[in-house]
Amino acid sequence: MLISMPGRDQSTEGWIAETFAALARVPVEGPEPVVWPFTPYYTGNPFQSVLYSRFAGRGLVAAPTFRITDLLATTRNWPGDVPLVVHLHWLNQVLAKCTDDRSADEAVGRHADLLDTLKDRGARLVWTVHNVLPHDTRFEAQEVRLREQVVERTDLVHVMSPATVAAVGDWFALPPEKVYQCDHPGYQGVYPDWIGRTDARRRLRIPDGAVALLLTGAVKPYKGIADLLEAVDRVSRVRPGEIVLIVAGKPDDAPETREFLTAAAAHPAVRLMPVPVPDVDIQVLMRAADLVALPYRRSLNSGVLALALSFGRPVLMPSNSGSLPVVDGGAALIYPADGVEALTEAVFSCLDVDLGALDRAAAAAGRRIDRAVVAERFAADMRSWADTGVVPQAPVVTVLSAQDDVVAGVAAGVPPGASR
Incomplete structure (x- = not known):
């Protein structure tokens, strides 16, 4: 039998099949499922796998999408009774193939039109701010305008550092009413850890x-x-x-x-x-x-x-x-x-x-920043936001002491902070 691992099939058809197969597995007695395509999906980076690791328990169907343009096909005639949230991550793909200012301007315009189409089809938009601008920026003016357009169209902006609003302020503004703060998750237990x-x-x-x-x-x-x-x-x-x-x-x-x-x-x-x-x-x-x-x-x-x-x-x-x-x-x-x-x-x-x-x-x-704690909070907050439209506020103090025993048992071998 020829099969593909979930999230590995880069075709539009594979995306549709995996998403609706996941919907079919959502328990009937659970919360109403929300389809949550995220893009771009990078298989070599465990960040997204960790971030969405608690989504299933909240009725959120995380759907890896390699190219945002695939969403034009997958969301055509989207059923109105299935909530849809599109989660944008890194924006470097938008201008990656541009060779001059004109092509960069056109790429920014096409991306804005794509987001407008998704919103017209009933999608809500979330953007995670990973960096201020791409590290290898070639078209700074267009990169800035791209982010301004994304912020204007998104319903929620996820920042991982409290310093984000100030850090991006010289280039573009983040409306406070859209900003949601949740830490970058750790990678406890993701990688082998047995050597001394x-x-x-x-x-x-x-x-x-x-x-x-x-x-x-x-x-x-x-x-x-x-x-x-x-x-x-x-x-x-x-x-x-x-x-x-x-x-x-x-x-x-x-x-x-x-x-x-x-x-x-x-x-x-x-x-x-x-x-x-x-x-x-x-x-x-x-x-x-x-x-x-x-x-x-x-x-x-x-x-x-x-x-x-x-x-x-x-x-x-x-x-x-x-x-x-x-x-x-x-x-x-x-x-x-x-x-x-x-x-x-x-x-x-x-x-x-x-x-x-x-x-x-x-x-x-x-x-x-234990991955289980951060992922659980992110899933709970995103479920609450999907249901109510109210952007969750970051807790004044994050108390994780109750998780100490869990964290200590995550990885075998030499524990973090072991004596020398």
């Missing part, structure tokens, strides 16, 4: 006593890769053998990235793996590292930060990051966003800081 610190560091040839910084995820210039390498080089010259930089992830083809890779490959303090990291090896990186480096030039939300905290790893990050509220309580070494000099001082401080205290704070921060 000693074995992990042995695999990466990291000397005992050296402080290891980890730079992982996509290797791109906006992540401050050149400054970080310069800072590590300066520190290693003064205190040789005491600092190691692990670089693991797929690089882009930017000239700055190529220069970085050449220098990193030749540097004795660097452990370079310029390839996508298999899921099973993420634990090796996280357990070997003392801190995860996030020296990004511009950052609003960070999946790498959520991953680090899920493993109980503290982070090194600049003071202009939109994710500062996530690490409140001492889970980060924060340095002034003043260039390589400030970053160098921060790397020096890594050698003398109380790593145990950082670990404990990072473990606590990870519990605050």
Whole structure:
């Protein structure tokens, strides 16, 4: 029998079949089902799978959609008695193939028309703000106008950082009455986690006593890769053998990235793996590292930060990051966003800081964004909004202490924040 895994069939027909099959499985005695297509769907990123992991229990049918244009076909003659919510995520696809301002203008116009068509068919719209603008923006004016049009048409804007409204304010405005805040979920239990610190560091040839910084995820210039390498080089010259930089992830083809890779490959303090990291090896990186480096030039939300905290790893990050509220309580070494000099001082401080205290704070921060807790709250809030139209308000204080036992049992092996 030839079958396809749910969410893997990228055809419009597959989307329709999977969605209505899911509708047929919704219990009759449960709440009225709401179809919730989300787009674009990225199979290599577990964020969406985690975010929607509690939807089924609320009668919300999360429907992965690879291309927003597929919705034009799938929602044609949409049954009026089936509520429909379209959830937009990253907007980078809209202008991805544009070659000049004219084609970018036309793409923005087509996207606005598409959203208007969906609304005319009865869909309500939600947008999650992942970043201020795409990291590799080529058409800034059009990217801004695109977001203005999306905000104008959406019924609810999901932000993951309380700093989002201020962070995007120089480019576009978010109406307060549309804004809903819910944290970026963690990744506890998503990846294997059985290796210990000693074995992990042995695999990466990291000397005992050296402080290891980890730079992982996509290797791109906006992540401050050149400054970080310069800072590590300066520190290693003064205190040789005491600092190691692990670089693991797929690089882009930017000239700055190529220069970085050449220098990193030749540097004795660097452990370079310029390839996508298999899921099973993420634990090796996280357990070997003392801190995860996030020296990004511009950052609003960070999946790498959520991953680090899920493993109980503290982070090194600049003071202009939109994710500062996530690490409140001492889970980060924060340095002034003043260039390589400030970053160098921060790397020096890594050698003398109380790593145990950082670990404990990072473990606590990870519990605050535990994936089960965040996903449950998101599902409950979205169900309430779908039923009432009232945008849920973020709680003044999030209390997660009751979940401590659950979190501690999520992953096998070395628990987050384990003693050294």
